[in-house]
Amino acid sequence: MKSKGNLRLILAGALLMVLVPLTLIGCTGKQGPTGPQGAAGTAGAPGASGVSVGIIEGQVISKASGKGIAKAAVVTSPALTSATTDDNGKYKIENAPIGSYTVKATAAGYNASSLKVSVTAAKTAAATMSLTAEEPFAMAGVRGVSFRTGDKDVYPGGKLWLTTHYTLKGDAPTHNEAPIVTSGLPNVGVGQYVYLQGKEKDAAEKKLTAWEWKVVGPGESEIKVENPTSSTPRFLAAKAGKYEVMVTATNEEAKKASSKLEVFAGTYVGGAVCATCHSGSVKEDKVSEWLQTGHATKLITTFPSYTAERDYCIGCHTTGYNETDKAGGFDDLAKQAGWDPSKISLTGWLIENKWTVDKIMDSSLGKLANVQCEACHGPGLIHEGIITAKKTGALYGPGACSQCHPQEAQWRLSGHSNTGSKTIHMAEGASCVECHTGQGFVQVKVRGEAAVFPNMATAEQPATLVEPSQQPPVACAACHDPHGFPEPFNKAAAGAAPNIASLQLRIYGNVTMPNGVTVDAKESAVCVSCHADKRDLAYKADYLAGKKTRGAHDNSQSDVFYGVTASVFDFGGSKYASSPHAVLVKEACIQCHMAASPAVEPGTDGKMGTSDDLKATGVGGHTWNVAGTYKDKRVENVGACTTCHKDLTTFNRPAFGDYDGNGKVQGIQEEVGGLLKLLEAQLPKDPKTGAILSSITKDNTNELQRQALWNYAVIAKDGSNGVHNAGFSVQVLQRTYKQLTGKDVPGATIK
Numbered sequence: 001m002k003s004k005g006n007l008r009l010i011l012a013g014a015l016l017m018v019l020v021p022l023t024l025i026g027c028t029g030k031q032g033p034t035g036p037q038g039a040a041g042t043a044g045a046p047g048a049s050g051v052s053v054g055i056i057e058g059q060v061i062s063k064a065s066g067k068g069i070a071k072a073a074v075v076t077s078p079a080l081t082s083a084t085t086d087d088n089g090k091y092k093i094e095n096a097p098i099g100s101y102t103v104k105a106t107a108a109g110y111n112a113s114s115l116k117v118s119v120t121a122a123k124t125a126a127a128t129m130s131l132t133a134e135e136p137f138a139m140a141g142v143r144g145v146s147f148r149t150g151d152k153d154v155y156p157g158g159k160l161w162l163t164t165h166y167t168l169k170g171d172a173p174t175h176n177e178a179p180i181v182t183s184g185l186p187n188v189g190v191g192q193y194v195y196l197q198g199k200e201k202d203a204a205e206k207k208l209t210a211w212e213w214k215v216v217g218p219g220e221s222e223i224k225v226e227n228p229t230s231s232t233p234r235f236l237a238a239k240a241g242k243y244e245v246m247v248t249a250t251n252e253e254a255k256k257a258s259s260k261l262e263v264f265a266g267t268y269v270g271g272a273v274c275a276t277c278h279s280g281s282v283k284e285d286k287v288s289e290w291l292q293t294g295h296a297t298k299l300i301t302t303f304p305s306y307t308a309e310r311d312y313c314i315g316c317h318t319t320g321y322n323e324t325d326k327a328g329g330f331d332d333l334a335k336q337a338g339w340d341p342s343k344i345s346l347t348g349w350l351i352e353n354k355w356t357v358d359k360i361m362d363s364s365l366g367k368l369a370n371v372q373c374e375a376c377h378g379p380g381l382i383h384e385g386i387i388t389a390k391k392t393g394a395l396y397g398p399g400a401c402s403q404c405h406p407q408e409a410q411w412r413l414s415g416h417s418n419t420g421s422k423t424i425h426m427a428e429g430a431s432c433v434e435c436h437t438g439q440g441f442v443q444v445k446v447r448g449e450a451a452v453f454p455n456m457a458t459a460e461q462p463a464t465l466v467e468p469s470q471q472p473p474v475a476c477a478a479c480h481d482p483h484g485f486p487e488p489f490n491k492a493a494a495g496a497a498p499n500i501a502s503l504q505l506r507i508y509g510n511v512t513m514p515n516g517v518t519v520d521a522k523e524s525a526v527c528v529s530c531h532a533d534k535r536d537l538a539y540k541a542d543y544l545a546g547k548k549t550r551g552a553h554d555n556s557q558s559d560v561f562y563g564v565t566a567s568v569f570d571f572g573g574s575k576y577a578s579s580p581h582a583v584l585v586k587e588a589c590i591q592c593h594m595a596a597s598p599a600v601e602p603g604t605d606g607k608m609g610t611s612d613d614l615k616a617t618g619v620g621g622h623t624w625n626v627a628g629t630y631k632d633k634r635v636e637n638v639g640a641c642t643t644c645h646k647d648l649t650t651f652n653r654p655a656f657g658d659y660d661g662n663g664k665v666q667g668i669q670e671e672v673g674g675l676l677k678l679l680e681a682q683l684p685k686d687p688k689t690g691a692i693l694s695s696i697t698k699d700n701t702n703e704l705q706r707q708a709l710w711n712y713a714v715i716a717k718d719g720s721n722g723v724h725n726a727g728f729s730v731q732v733l734q735r736t737y738k739q740l741t742g743k744d745v746p747g748a749t750i751k
Contacts (some may be wrong), residue, residue: 054119056093058127060085060105069131072107077460096125102460103127110134114458134455136259137203138469140211140247141392143195143232144184144399148406151180181315181322184399186263186392187378187385189320189327190240194263198231198249203469206251214246237265240381261392264378264385267328268320271372273380278373286373289483293504295371303357311345316404319368319375327379330368337364376400376482393465396438396472401480410622411475420473430456430465435530435555437471438478445529446506479526480504513558515540515566521558524588531589532558533567533714544569544706546698551706552713560718561588563728568714569707571739577727577751584644593624595640600630626651651723657749659730672715672722675733675745679712682740704740711736727751 060072068089075082076093078101083091085107096119104114110131117125145151182188182195198211213233215223218241227233237243243263250256271287279287290296299317306313315321320329323341331339331346339349350360360369368374376395377386389395398417402408411417419436430451433440443449449464457463465471481504507525512518513532521528533556535543542548552567559567563578570576585591597620603612616630617623619637627636638648645653652667660674684693684705696706715729722729730751738744 052121053095053097054121055124056080056096056101056103056117056119056127057124058091058103058129060089060091060107061128061130062110063130063132069107069110072105072110072131074103074105076101076103101125103129104458105129105131106456107131111455112458114460135467137257138199138261138467139202139208139249139257139259140196140198140245140261141470142184142186142261142263142394143182143197144397144402145180145182145195146399146402146406146408147180149402149409149412181403182399183376183378183394183403184397185378185389185394186261187382187389188237188263188265189322189325189329189379190265190267191236191238191325191327192265192322193234193236194243194245195234196232196245196247198247199469202249202251202255202257204251206253206255208249208251210250212248216244216246217241218243237263240266242382242384262388264382264388265327266379266381266385267326268368268374269380270367271319271374272367274373286483289485290373292485293483295375295482298371299360299369300357303360306347306351308345308348308351311347314347317371319370319372320379330365333365333368371404375403391466393439393470393472396442396475396477398473398475401476405476407476407622410617413618413623414625416474416478416624418473421469421471422473424468424471433465433471435534436474437465438474439465439472441474441478441530442506479506481506513564513567515559515564517562517564517566519558519562519582521588522586524590527589527593528558531555537566540710543696543710544703546696546701546703546706549695549697551696551710552717554717556714556718557589557720557724559714560720560728561724563725568711568732569736571707571735573735576731576735579725579727581725585640592637592640593620593626594622595620595626595637597621598635598637598639600635651720655726657751659734659745659748659751661745661748663747668726669721669723672726672729672733675730675737676712676716676721678745679708679733679737679740682737683709683712708736708740 056076060069060074061067062069068085068087070085070087070089072085072089072091073082074085074091074093076096078099080093080096080101083093085091085105098119098121100116100118102114102116104112106112111134113129113131115127115129117127119125182192188194196213199208201207208231211229211231211233213225213228215225215235217223217237218239223235223243225233225235235243241264243265244260245263246258246260248256248258275287277283279285294301299314302313302317314330318330320327321331322329323331326332331341334346334349335341338353339346343349344352360366374380377400378389380386394400398408398411420438423436424433430440430453433451434444435441440451443464444451450461452461452464454463454465454467484504484506485502505523505526507529509520509522509525510518511521511525511528511532513528514534514536515532516537519528534553535551539548543551556567558564562582563576565575568576582588597615597617599608599613600616601614602608603610603614605612616628616635616637618630619625619628619635625637627634629635636650638645638651641648641651650667652669655665655668655671657671658665659671660678662674665671666674680692684701685691686693692712693700693709696709701709711732715732718724718729734745734748734751744750
């Protein structure tokens with residue numbers, strides 16, 4: 001039945017429906033080659049005059065004003081010494097080996113520009129570039145709304161996703177004003193409300209205090225905006241076509257700024273239309289991948305279990321379901337087939353009329369059965385709407401998935417929800433987006449593409465990211481691939497738990513960390529891809545030599561968990577110890593950080609350990625939090641630990657010795673915390689603030705101090721205080737202390 005339904009859905013309707021009109025802030029850099037191959041041979045080969053170098057000189061100007069742009073950055077490819085323009089926009093790069101170069105200029109507030117030059121011996125190559133102003137800082141976007149996450153509709157007479165309920169008594173269906181579901185995409189169904197969200201801060205990081213909204217719809221008609229002076233207005237997209245949204249926001253200093261965005265409204269065309277291009281004939285084959293997912297057969301596999309009372313299921317198991325719009329979704333096809341929503345729910349009607357899966361798939365309803373392309377991308381009538389949704393980065397936000405998946409409620413409590421545009425605001429490089437934004441992670445870590453913001457793009461290097469102000473956070477689509485399916489769902493022995501790899505993880509299995517060590521992270525490969533110190537061995541060597549000013553990065557969790565000696569300085573000694581966690585904790589990060597939320601008090605039956613126990617939902621699951629509070633009491637989710645550590649109630653388990661030498665054997669987190677304080681007291685300090693040095697040079701530190709600062713940072717920034725890897729943490733700190741002071745930690749049990 002599964003393959004039969006899919007074949008009907010994708011192939012049977014393709015010939016008919018094909019006629020439907022388809023109307024990531026730079027952190028580090030690497031020194032490039034010393035020069036390219038020149039016209040006279042290899043770089044540096046003397047020209048006719050016996051001179052092997054020339055000069056690149058020019059000016060960076062504003063295309064609008066014709067005036068020079070000060071402090072513009074000028075770089076070359078292949079890389080030479082970079083330059084910064086003076087007050088008149090002029091720059092000079094001397095001693096450029098003869099050869100061909102691409103010169104690129106960037107400046108805050110402008111789009112990048114580049115040109116090609118040829119350097120000849122003892123000559124000056126002119127390279128003047130004009131820059132255009134970049135697009136205004138985005139002041140708003142479309143917001144997703146879901147009753148599952150606690151969102152409330154602040155407007156009267158809500159436009160609702162599912163409004164009717166079937167009753168066993170045969171009463172008229174009831175109406176529920178709660179279930180409002182919108183995707184957050186700028187591509188919506190005709191007849192749906194578009195919910196807008198103003199930014200909290202402007203480009204200068206100033207708080208916004210007032211908003212003015214205006215919407216122009218199809219035919220240049222002005223559209224009514226509800227709550228037009230609030231930060232969260234809405235408007236009804238009553239007709240198919242493009243809607244141009246303009247917002248002017250005022251900040252706390254009474255300064256105004258404006259921007260606009262485009263929204264499209266259309267109707268649903270069905271997955272078979274998408275398949276005509278996206279099956280490999282015109283575009284990359286995504287349909288074949290999708291067919292392997294649970295989405296492709298969701299209605300087929302679940303409908304046999306439906307009862308008349310389960311009227312909410314069908315909304316998420318079909319495409320385009322919204323009872324109050326006019327977008328031709330699954331519900332609209334059912335109305336055309338005879339369903340009357342004023343009398344009964346759709347599920348109730350289908351069951352009473354003895355509809356089977358085969359009958360649904362053979363009928364007009366089969367066109368939008370299951371979770372198809374448009375369920376995530378929005379209606380396909382106006383293809384520009386789908387393209388716009390992709391260009392805005394909205395597909396990487398949580399809204400499209402949370403139409404059906406309630407995990408967003410927990411995700412909002414995680415650190416991941418505070419990434420994206422909240423932490424990325426400038427386009428002066430993009431090396432941080434690979435872990436701080438959802439789109440950046442996919443583009444760089446998964447696809448291996450360069451991170452290029454629109455204002456950094458040139459003809460030679462097109463943009464791969466949406467602008468910084470629109471960067472989506474690390475949400476559902478960062479970790480999960482909506483199309484990919486690396487292993488069959490529930491690939492496990494009978495009675496065993498489902499294989500989480502079947503949850504369409506972007507990366508699975510082996511991950512090579514920046515330090516060069518490859519680990520089999522299994523289901524936690526996505527986690528390890530970002531939570532491993534991004535400083536590679538070359539950077540580490542440059543740091544030791546005093547060439548780099550910053551030490552270990554803030555993401556050393558995997559280095560510690562796997563006990564990677566290469567991630568720290570070992571002073572030429574033996575390999576550091578490591579706890580058995582890397583072997584025994586089979587699923588690594590997610591086994592503990594995504595463990596089920598712990599039960600904290602009994603439910604109505606008054607007994608703990610039963611199905612109605614109350615849980616601390618702010619811990620575990622998609623919060624990734626291992627600790628939190630419940631009714632002002634600390635909760636630690638140690639359930640994943642008790643398999644080995646019997647009767648454990650806290651992560652601060654008893655240590656096996658007095659590692660910090662304070663005369664007491666305490667919990668492991670206290671022991672590691674004590675060692676950090678002991679080492680901190682020996683590290684070089686900033687003479688002005690008294691804090692540990694954060695900007696390191698060969699003038700303010702010696703080689704040994706730099707090693708100690710690095711090791712301290714790796715363990716401190718891991719953040720677990722020994723929980724991830726007690727043996728490694730203790731040994732690194734104790735050995736570093738001894739190397740720095742010339743003696744063991746006084747009175748301590750030496751690991």
